[in-house]
Every structure is written in structure tokens, then in C-alpha cells.
Amino acid sequence: MGIAIAHLAALNKCTVALYDINDEVIRRALEGIRVSLAHTVNDTTFTKDDLQLALERIKKRTQLADLDTCDIIIEAAMEDLRVKKDLFKKLDTITHYTTRLVTTTSSLSITAIASATKKPERVAGMRFFEPVLSRDLIEIVTGINTSDETTDALRAAAGKLGKRTIVSRDTPGFVVxxxxxxxxxxxxxxxxxxxxxxxxxxxxxxxxxxxxxxxxxxxxxxxxxxxxxxxxxxxxxxxxxxxxxxxxxxxxxxxxxxxxxxxxxxxxxx
Amino acid sequence: MKKKNTEHAHGARYAAVAGDEQLIREFRPLLESKGFVLLMAHDTHAIRAAGAALAAGLELSMSDGSTKKDSLLLLEEHLPASAMIVSSSVTVTAARQASWMRHPERLIGLCAFPTLMNGPLAEFAIPIGTAASIVRSAHALFAELGIEMVTVQDRVGMVLPGILAQIINEAFFAVQYNVATPEDIDTAMKAGAGYPKGPVEWGETIGFPNIVRLLDAMRSESGEERYRVAPLLRELSVSGTFWHANIASEAAVQEVLQLGDALQPDADASAHTQGREKKIKRTR
CATH class of the missing domain: 1.10.1040.50 (N-(1-d-carboxylethyl)-l-norvaline Dehydrogenase; domain 2)
Structure with a gap:
């Protein structure tokens, strides 16, 4: 899911940092994105130059601390509350308080994940749907403490990715x-x-x-x-x-x- | 004048129809496009005059009791003995309907459900006692209408109506619990899950009383709690209109809020008003 989101962001002219602790995982992910993008190259709407620019927008990151300049951090780790809470706790300490912290969970509570942070108002869910590139929807999920500013920021970000949004309260299963x-x-x-x-x-x-x-x-x-x-x-x-x-x-x-x-x-x- | 036409129209084919106006309205264009003349079941004179040219009797109602039974008995009494009777078996099984008839071998159950009447296929339920000749005639008739017959087990809800009713019911639980607005729920299911229509708008088109009637029948038949109706949906089935469409203007919204505020202590009035105003606006 994380790779597909990076792919989507790069295609929509957003600079994106792709993070994993394992350098090899990122290398393979980038190669996958390159191969996928290469299939869409043509002479008019997506040229070889566009392909190169899109790939250059994806930055490799293997240190969590290197994400400190991001406006939005989208987590797509395994569906394990302990793992996600641990990650959000770390992100909470290394990022500026205006950074929006987002989880892509489809089954865990946003409020529970946000509880690992000191500023849960900047935490929300963004649920992408497979296939990420072509599905025209992001479900924004608001936890009990998610602020309206965070919701608005995520709506704007989804717009930049070319997606429609709906807002769901943090209840089991959300809407879809x-x-x-x-x-x-x-x-x-x-x-x-x-x-x-x-x-x-x-x-x-x-x-x-x-x-x-x-x-x-x-x-x-x-x-x-x-x-x-x-x-x-x-x-x-x-x-x-x-x-x-x-x-x-x-x-x-x-x-x-x-x-x-x-x-x-x-x-x-x- | 119409009666005279039916009596004398050479080569015309007829179908006798009883049931819900909505279902008849949806099915009529297809029948007429294939050259069938529709006769209403209560027009017994025209039905008798049509004689052997009457191909089938159609009972298209979502009712679950005496109305359906009366219509079936009326059709049975006046249709030629060779004519099949195709009856909606969404809320009452075909087997139960057959048990009401003197000649149950004529009956075939059809999935007649609002918004599903014009697809390339349709579900049918064939009770044990139905004659093979009637099944063959039904296949021929529906093939002519461009509808493939898919036989499913004879049970309340059949396949698609049951699934749709459950989806729509869940959407109204979600609206009621303020999980998302009706508009967002519809957008989510169309854009995120490939639904042809949003469940809220679909429910409105099918008719809330029809959904509630079906869910109640499924619950009664199966004894399963999973079919309990969302209170909001049941409320809407009584009011008969879409819940937010009743509020025609901002002035009306304010009126509703003020009526509510009269019941609140002064100190809390402002907060309550803001909360409810937001909720009503979100759902408009």
C-alpha cells in the first residue's frame, strides 16, 4: 500500500519520501514503480522525461528522523495496533506539531493509534482503495480528537492526489x-x-x-x-x-x- | 373501448397483471416493447375475452399476506387453464403461495423487486409442484423478453433483494449513528466499492416501506437477529419520504431547532442548537 501511495504521489507531482528500515526493500519498491511507470510512457501525455521527473520526486529514507520535514506522514505498516502505536509515538517526537500523522489502517481504531501521541488532534486515517492508482476515493477517518484543521489538510492533500474524499467517524469498519x-x-x-x-x-x-x-x-x-x-x-x-x-x-x-x-x-x- | 380492442385484436398477446404500481410501472415497458398488451387483473371481462391469447398472469407485489393471496386467486379463477402464473416471491416463498392455489402446478416465483425489473437476467424460484410444461413456457416467455432465468432456492429475500436490503439497512444504521453523511456514504460505496448506486439513494428509489417489509419477512422467516431493521429506516418507511427532503428551507431548519430548544434548559440551549444544526446541515 505504501509503495502504491508513493507512486500515486509522484505521478501527481508531489515530492514524497519513501521510508523503510531496509534499504533493499526501498530499492525494490522503486524498481517496481519505475517498471510500472515505464509501461505508461508515450510521446504526449507521459514522456520519458516525465518518467524521470516522477522517479526523482521519490526520495529514499531509511531513518525515521529524516521525515521531520514532511507536511504529512502516511503510515502503511502491518495491521497491528502495537506496531502502529510504537511508530506513531516515535513520529510524535521527531516531527513538528503541524505535521499531520496519518494511518492507512482499514480495521484498527484511529483514536487508539492517536493515543500514542501527545497531540492526537493531528492524527487521522486515510483509507485508500485497491487499485490505489485508479480508485477515485480516499476515506478520511477522524478519531475522537482529530481537529478540523487536520481533516481539511487531508482533504486538500487528497485533492492533490486527484482523489475524492468522504469523511467517516472512527467506528469499526468506517463506512466502506x-x-x-x-x-x-x-x-x-x-x-x-x-x-x-x-x-x-x-x-x-x-x-x-x-x-x-x-x-x-x-x-x-x-x-x-x-x-x-x-x-x-x-x-x-x-x-x-x-x-x-x-x-x-x-x-x-x-x-x-x-x-x-x-x-x-x-x-x-x- | 379498450375492452372491445382486446376482444377483437387479432394476433395480439396478453398478460394479466396485478400488484404494486411501482413494479408494474417498471415492468410494463419491457412487456409492451415485445408486443404484449397488459390487462389489469381486476378487469376480468377483458381477461376472459383474451382467452388463449393470454400468455401469463403476473402477480407483482411486495405484500406479504392477504392482498397477494387475493390477487393470485383472482388470476387463477379467470386465466385460461394453460396460462402460467408468475408471482413475486421476494417476501413470500413461491411454495407458500402455491399452497393457496387450487392448481399450484401453474405457479412460478419471480424476483420482482423495484429497480431490478429490467436486467438481462432474473431470479426464479420453482416450487416442487410446478409442472414441467409451465417451466418450459416461462423459459420461452422470458427468453423472448431478453431475460435469462436463473433458478435459485425458494426462500424469502431470494438472492439480490436480500443482499440489497442488508446493504441499505446497514447504510441507515451508519447514518443514524452519525458515522458519515448520507451523501458521503453513497459516494464511498460508488467510488470505493464499485456499487452502481449509493445505498441511501438506492433505498429511496426502491422505497423504504419495501425494504422494511422485506427485512421483516427475512427476520420472521429465518428468526435471525441480523435482519433487524435500523430504527431510522423504519421511521422513514412510515413517513414515506426521504428524511432530509422534508426540510425545505433554512427557515424550516430554524423552526425545527427552535422547537427542540424549547425543551432544553437555557444554559445548554446554545450548545445543543449548534450541534443539531451541524448535524442537519450535514445531512441536507
């Missing part, structure tokens, strides 16, 4: 995952109870409903195990409200190694 939980949940319940096959449900949802993609294709793409973990986490954070109950079929499939596209077998074979 919360509503998607019903899209997937009801489809899984129908499948589990034998109402229709995964392929039939996907076809109905796409062709009759006009959705971009059916629920089971989507789960296979994100990973059956990943979706199950996300569903379980939402269920727990909603204090086991039955509306968010995860489905055993996903757990059994994960246990069997049928985890979607990445294992070449999920609700479909690949």
Missing part, C-alpha cells in the same frame, strides 16, 4: 468496510445455506444488480483468509453483534488452503 460486511455477509450466508452457488450469486449481483464485481470474485482476490480475519475483527469490535457474524465456510476454506487467487483455489479455481 461496514457496509461491505453486509454485501459479503449475506452472500456468504446464501452460499452456506445452499440458496445458490457462488458463481450464480456473482452473476446475479453483477448482471441483475449492476455491481462492478460479485462478492466471491472479490473475496478470492483479497484472499479468503484475509477476508475472514477482517470479518472476525469487525465482529469483535462490534461487540459480537450478529449482523457482523463471520462465516464458517471461510474459516474451513482457509484451513484447507483454499485462500483465493494466491493459492489458485478459492471460491473459483485459477
Amino acid at each position: 468496510n461496514r457496509i461491505q460486511s453486509q454485501f459479503f455477509g449475506e452472500a456468504l450466508r446464501l452460499l452456506e445455506s445452499g440458496a445458490a452457488s457462488a458463481a450464480a450469486i456473482d452473476r446475479i449481483v453483477q448482471l441483475q444488480g449492476g455491481f462492478e464485481s460479485g462478492p466471491f470474485r472479490q473475496i478470492d482476490t483479497m484472499g479468503v483468509d484475509v477476508h475472514f480475519e477482517e470479518s472476525y475483527s469487525l465482529f469483535e469490535r462490534m461487540f459480537t453483534d450478529p449482523r457482523y457474524r463471520p462465516h464458517d465456510i471461510e474459516r474451513r476454506m482457509s484451513d484447507a488452503g483454499h485462500r483465493g487467487k494466491k493459492t489458485k483455489k478459492g471460491f473459483y479455481n485459477y
